Amino acid sequence: MAFEAAAAKAPARRGRAGVPRRVMDPTCGGGAFLLAALDQFVARGLAPVDALARVAGHDIDDGAVRATRQAIEAWAEREGVRPGDRPEMDVRLSDALTVAVEPGQRPDVVLGNPPFATPLRGDGLPESAHTLRLEHAELLGPYADLAAVHLLHAVRSVMSQQGEEGEGGVVAFVLPQSLLSSRDVAGLREWLRSSAPTTHVWASDQLEFEANVRVFAPVLSVGGTASTTQTWAEQVAGALGVPHVDLDLEHGTLADLATATAGFRDEYYALAEAVGEESALGTGHPRLATVGAIDPLSFSWGSMPLRFAKQAWHRPVIDEDRIPSAKREWFARQRQPKVLLPTQSKIFEPYVDRNGSVLPVTPVISVHAAAEDLDRIAAVLLAPPVVAWAHRRWFGAALAINAIKLAAKDVVTIPLPPDRARWDEAASLVPMGPAALPEIAALMTQAYRSDDSLLRYWLDRAPISGDRLSE
Ligand SMILES: C[S@@+](CC[C@H](N)C(=O)[O-])C[C@H]1O[C@@H](n2cnc3c(N)ncnc32)[C@H](O)[C@@H]1O
Incomplete structure (x- = not known):
């Protein structure tokens, strides 16, 4: 290349x-690249003796320099260049x-x-x-x-x-x-x-x-x-096969509808101080949400234990009275309706918290907007073209190669779809929960005027079973 x-x-x-x-x-290490270059020179019609005059290497390791020199000598031998005809080899011990x-x-x-x-x-x-x-x-x-x-x-x-x-x-x-x-x-x-x-x-x-x-x-x-x-x-x-998709900004971005925030370490510790089991603290307290408890349009709180602050919890809730005064404002904001978005997943996995009863732990992102826009925001996050766009844009930022990691400030840069009618239709299905995911994804692919290849890419990545897809 x-x-x-x-x-x-x-x-x-x-x-x-x-x-x-x-x-x-x-x-140059053992000289593998230089040998490949020599082969390429010959493949392009250069005489081996001329090829030898066109390669050079350095290494700070004496053994590596010797290995490269020997490898090049052996190459010259194989190519029939007599020792007396070989140009001086420019492979040196140097930084x-x-x-x-x-x-x-x-x-x-x-x-x-x-x-x-x-x-x-x-x-x-x-x-x-x-x-x-x-x-x-x-x-x-x-x-x-x-x-x-x-x-x-x-x-x-x-x-x-x-x-x-x-x-x-x-x-x-x-x-x-x-x-x-x-x-x-x-x-x-x-x-x-x-x-x-x-x-x-x-x-x-x-x-x-x-x-x-x-x-x-x-x-x-x-x-x-x-x-x-x-x-x-x-x-x-x-x-690596992530589809290319151009989303234009003509129709605005999520910033037109929403703001996004994620807590930091202080918020984490504030929650760690205030968490308790519902059985001990009583009902009516906000429920705790970690990244692992959220899936697309679903929240496994109460049906599966979750880990937080080095402990397993069954029905973890937050005691408002134990939130330090410096974090009260942040806490009050989290009690608003919002869309919760975990990071580092293969597709975006939004969950709509309609009545502000869920308290997210960092790095879950909170997307705040007017109550009537929450389903539309979830639909945007479930759109296959948006996932491919974000995957390309922030490729390599996540710990796992296949995961997508974006920061709260990035979420609001996501472009909105051009087809408002399809978008509204998809948003109207969001309250149905996970069963509606394939249909929402299909509608949002159309809302962004993308083709089925994007939908297939999303379906391959979505953590939903084949049975559910064929329903
Ligand atoms: C990953 S290896 C290269 C492998 C080589 N491409 C091959 O095919 O064998 C990296 C090499 O860089 C050399 N090296 C490290 N720092 C160097 C420096 N400042 N100048 C020259 N060589 C250096 C090491 O001695 C080592 O041989």
Whole structure:
């Protein structure tokens, strides 16, 4: 992919169309990427001896450098390049982040699988990475992954040849998917969108490598023009099969109808202080809702035990009198009718609390609106196009690859559907509860003028049984 991208960039400048001038792996390990590059050169018609002159690698590990050199020697042997004819091999023991590349030796393709490491403390990075991060503190925050520092360095090293040799180049790195949403890399992501737009993305939904991380590999066109306005998260979501859906803002957003809030730690502790079993506190108190107790249009309180504050509860209720005075206002607001929305699920799972009798525990989001709009809000959250849209938009933010995580402030950015009649029809079914879910989803797919592929995507993800779907 990186070869194709490099070829597409400026074939005329190279001796042979579609063949990069120099491919570098700055953290080459055992040399797997360089061997693949050598094969690609030959596949594109270069003589093996010429291919050998076009690859270069670095590693800080002596054993890795030796392994790469041996692997390349073995490749040359297999390809019949006699030892005396082989060009000097440019595979060096060096720190990729400090090594100076001589003019004329600059790569136009940088490939790599850099080390990943999330610093547990701000700037718990190796010395050279720490220095580089500080130089670019506007792009990389203190908790930026080490892989992001290597990426920035690679892009900059290709960039610096632009004026000098007249063209940009391509960088293709394997990166941890945490870079899709990490706040400490937000500046870098933004900068790359204009300086080195992503032309292709490969992604895996499996845990890769010993480090047990999910990875993706963007191909960046340094100095190129963007062919898409999609973010990395959206591109990776697309590569992993999340359907693409454009929702326009012409018809407004949930912010026109509602506000959304989620409690923080203080609210959690206030509830932990005030919780008790209904059998002890008596009836009429608000019921406690955790993420696990809410499913789409249903609330399992009383029928299933729930865990809260390291304890199992059967019918947990909140004693208003034990809520600290500093939290009274928050508490009073939660006693209003609202839609409750747990986060980190595969579809959105709204539950309408019609009389304000449910007290949500963080991270359940409360969506407050006029009583007559609650069912319409639930219908929007159940719309398959909305789920796909949100899944792409916030891809990688949730702990599980398939889950969707969004914050209270994000909920109100959800666009409203264009077809009001279908939307109202779907909303009228919300009081029927879970049995109406498939019909609501079908109507809301139409309300957003989307097609059945979105409905199928939603049905595949919905925690509702096949029996219920065929009812
Ligand atoms: C995940 S491995 C690369 C694997 C390689 N792509 C392969 O196919 O074998 C990462 C490599 O980066 C090297 N490394 C870590 N920090 C480095 C640095 N600052 N400069 C150069 N190499 C580095 C490590 O020694 C390790 O060999």
